[in-house]
Amino acid sequence: MSATAPAETAASTMGSHDVITMSGVNKWYGDFHVLKDINLAVKSGERIVVCGPSGSGKSTLIRCINRLEEHQEGAINVDGIELTDNIKNIDAVRAEVGMVFQHFNLFPHLSVLDNCTLAPIWVKKQPKAEAEATAMKYLERVRIAEQAPKYPGQLSGGQQQRVAIARALCMTPKIMLFDEPTSALDPEMVKEVLDTMVDLAKEGMTMLCVTHEMGFAKAVADRVIFMDQGEIVEQNEPNAFFDNPQNPRTQEFLNQIL
Amino acid sequence: MADITNTGADFVPTQARPAPASVRPGPMTWLKENLFNTWYNTLFTLGGIYLLVQTIPGLIDWFFASALWEAAPADACKEIAGACWAFVYEKWRFILFGTYPFEQQWRPGTAVVLFIGMVVISCMKPFWNKSLLVIWPVGLAVTWILLSGGLFGLDHVPNNLWGGLPITLMLAVIGAIVAFPVSIALALGRRSNMPIIKAFCVGYIELIRGVPLITVLFMASVMFPLFMPEGITIDKLLRAQVAIIMFMAAYLAEVVRGGLQAIPKGQYEAADAMGLSYWQAMVFIILPQALKITIPPQVNTFIGMFKDTSLVLIVGIFDLMFTMRVAINDLEWRAYYLEGMVFVAILYFIFCYSMSKYSQWLEGELHRGHKRL
Ligand SMILES: Nc1ncnc2c1ncn2[C@@H]1O[C@H](COP(=O)(O)OP(=O)(O)O)[C@@H](O)[C@H]1O
Numbered sequence: 001m002s003a004t005a006p007a008e009t010a011a012s013t014m015g016s017h018d019v020i021t022m023s024g025v026n027k028w029y030g031d032f033h034v035l036k037d038i039n040l041a042v043k044s045g046e047r048i049v050v051c052g053p054s055g056s057g058k059s060t061l062i063r064c065i066n067r068l069e070e071h072q073e074g075a076i077n078v079d080g081i082e083l084t085d086n087i088k089n090i091d092a093v094r095a096e097v098g099m100v101f102q103h104f105n106l107f108p109h110l111s112v113l114d115n116c117t118l119a120p121i122w123v124k125k126q127p128k129a130e131a132e133a134t135a136m137k138y139l140e141r142v143r144i145a146e147q148a149p150k151y152p153g154q155l156s157g158g159q160q161q162r163v164a165i166a167r168a169l170c171m172t173p174k175i176m177l178f179d180e181p182t183s184a185l186d187p188e189m190v191k192e193v194l195d196t197m198v199d200l201a202k203e204g205m206t207m208l209c210v211t212h213e214m215g216f217a218k219a220v221a222d223r224v225i226f227m228d229q230g231e232i233v234e235q236n237e238p239n240a241f242f243d244n245p246q247n248p249r250t251q252e253f254l255n256q257i258l
Numbered sequence: 259m260a261d262i263t264n265t266g267a268d269f270v271p272t273q274a275r276p277a278p279a280s281v282r283p284g285p286m287t288w289l290k291e292n293l294f295n296t297w298y299n300t301l302f303t304l305g306g307i308y309l310l311v312q313t314i315p316g317l318i319d320w321f322f323a324s325a326l327w328e329a330a331p332a333d334a335c336k337e338i339a340g341a342c343w344a345f346v347y348e349k350w351r352f353i354l355f356g357t358y359p360f361e362q363q364w365r366p367g368t369a370v371v372l373f374i375g376m377v378v379i380s381c382m383k384p385f386w387n388k389s390l391l392v393i394w395p396v397g398l399a400v401t402w403i404l405l406s407g408g409l410f411g412l413d414h415v416p417n418n419l420w421g422g423l424p425i426t427l428m429l430a431v432i433g434a435i436v437a438f439p440v441s442i443a444l445a446l447g448r449r450s451n452m453p454i455i456k457a458f459c460v461g462y463i464e465l466i467r468g469v470p471l472i473t474v475l476f477m478a479s480v481m482f483p484l485f486m487p488e489g490i491t492i493d494k495l496l497r498a499q500v501a502i503i504m505f506m507a508a509y510l511a512e513v514v515r516g517g518l519q520a521i522p523k524g525q526y527e528a529a530d531a532m533g534l535s536y537w538q539a540m541v542f543i544i545l546p547q548a549l550k551i552t553i554p555p556q557v558n559t560f561i562g563m564f565k566d567t568s569l570v571l572i573v574g575i576f577d578l579m580f581t582m583r584v585a586i587n588d589l590e591w592r593a594y595y596l597e598g599m600v601f602v603a604i605l606y607f608i609f610c611y612s613m614s615k616y617s618q619w620l621e622g623e624l625h626r627g628h629k630r631l
């Protein structure tokens with residue numbers, strides 16, 4: 001499956017209820033207003049690509065969804081759970097939301113397999129054998145099962161990122177967040193990671209993905225969101241978004257990256 | 259590729275290339291490039307050789323050739339130009355075991371061997387498991403019974419008679435074992451979000467690091483009893499041990515904190531994102547990495563503390579250094595303090611050098627496999 005294949009019919013896997021709702025979300029770093037009145041609803045099974053210039057708040061936006069960052073105003077609801085200071089709620093949300101980072105953030109002192117089983121064993125209290133079976137299943141799915149006993153430092157960037165995806169999947173999340181998963185990779189490794197993500201999208205995973213890979217966006221996204229200076233400036237389904245951007249800021253951005 | 263199979267000609271391999279010339283330079287090249295490459299390096303090299311020639315033969319002569327290597331009365335040393343090792347023959351039992359009753363000194367001797375054995379075992383990979391949880395309590399209990407007696411028909415020897423090597427080893431090793439977890443708690447506390455815990459840890463570390471060990475020892479042994487309720491006395495040796503633990507913990511805490519700071523933020527974030535609790539993240543992810551990268555400074559701190567235990571003499575505890583100084587106070591042997599110093603220095607060196615070598619090995623061992631080699 002190539003990242004540039006035509007889009008699946010979005011409606012086929014998309015549910016009707018919202019799994020993520022952000023309403024009137026504002027966030028500041030000191031005086032700096034990083035998220036400005038964000039309103040966003042994500043349906044179950046929906047695939048969203050977030051793009052925008054560097055520093056526009058894309059990472060901050062998706063990191064608010066699993067509370068790696070806290071917002072100061074507005075409400076964020078994930079799968080019926082309101083994100084507040086309540087630790088129980090935060091833990092409940094994190095159990096439902098998997099995240100893949102730009103720099104993989106694998107644990108270098110643990111083998112690939114241990115990276116994948118740590119959270120299932122200690123957070124979900126799965127028996128070790130079961131967690132390992134699940135881990136092998138997902139490592140198989142990202143086509144890297146033969147590397148299970150190795151350490152992350154012995155793998156290429158693309159392999160590491162696929163392990164990171166498998167590690168997140170081992171928690172059987174309902175939602176996956178990706179923060180520029182391919183931008184730290186050498187060009188020849190981008191495709192293997194994107195292919196893995198396309199597979200995941202086809203299985204109906206709810207995905208929010210910060211990326212500038214337009215081929216990927218066209219292939220799998222139901223909606224592309226453009227952010228600039230902390231605001232959602234424009235959003236549309238991918239073909240209309242890329243071929244016919246409405247806002248001048250979007251046009252300028254697309255001119256730069258295409 | 260297709261051409262090769264279609265020509266029908268026999269395959270004639272080309273001659274293998276010769277092995278690459280050794281990249282290691284010969285000794286002459288090495289000398290030229292490293293010791294005589296500029297006029298001033300040549301000067302330093304020649305100056306260095308001159309100094310070595312001047313000193314080394316004399317030292318060797320003093321240490322070996324002209325030295326008195328057998329037990330002899332002090333007078334015999336007067337005719338000797340070299341080292342008077344007769345002094346060590348005469349005094350080694352006192353230097354090693356202090357005022358411990360002479361005919362009972364097999365007990366501290368056995369205790370030292372046992373104790374070193376436990377440390378060595380703990381350093382070996384096959385024992386890095388639950389067996390250590392049995393070995394140490396049992397080993398410490400046996401050590402204690404050997405030294406203190408009063409059980410199994412052993413005469414009781416009060417600990418104000420103990421001295422020398424067992425004291426030095428015990429203060430340092432038990433100090434390190436107890437201080438290590440305390441230091442981790444202090445380092446984590448110092449980075450805590452909870453203001454009271456953080457303030458306590460910062461205050462403790464800065465206070466202890468801000469004063470000399472002598473002060474802490476002195477406070478523990480002189481001032482501490484003043485604050486204790488009437489009638490309760492805490493053993494002098496225990497007080498010194500507590501002071502050393504407190505001191506070591508503060509220093510190690512800063513070492514551990516450095517390690518914690520070196521762990522990339524992404525590691526914490528990945529742990530958070532997977533829903534690991536603070537303690538799970540610390541125990542499984544952050545601390546294993548932080549402790550591993552801080553092995554060299556930890557061992558460094560420990561080596562420093564090992565030697566600093568000699569300061570316990572100011573509260574009247576006879577460690578290895580102090581027993582040696584008492585030994586040379588013997589009027590007859592007064593002239594041979596240098597021999598005593600060298601003897602004790604060799605003992606310290608053996609321990610410290612082993613620790614240093616061990617830390618190098620450990621670092622490599624823990625690194626294996628984690629990194630691309
Ligand atoms: N911890 C922080 N403290 C202060 N400013 C921050 C912090 N994290 C991010 N920022 C700022 O917030 C803005 C948005 O950051 P980010 O969400 O990472 O942007 P993007 O992912 O779109 O490149 C940037 O200007 C960045 O400098």
Ligand SMILES: [Mg+2]
Nearest residue numbers: 058059060180
């Ligand atoms: Mg970003």
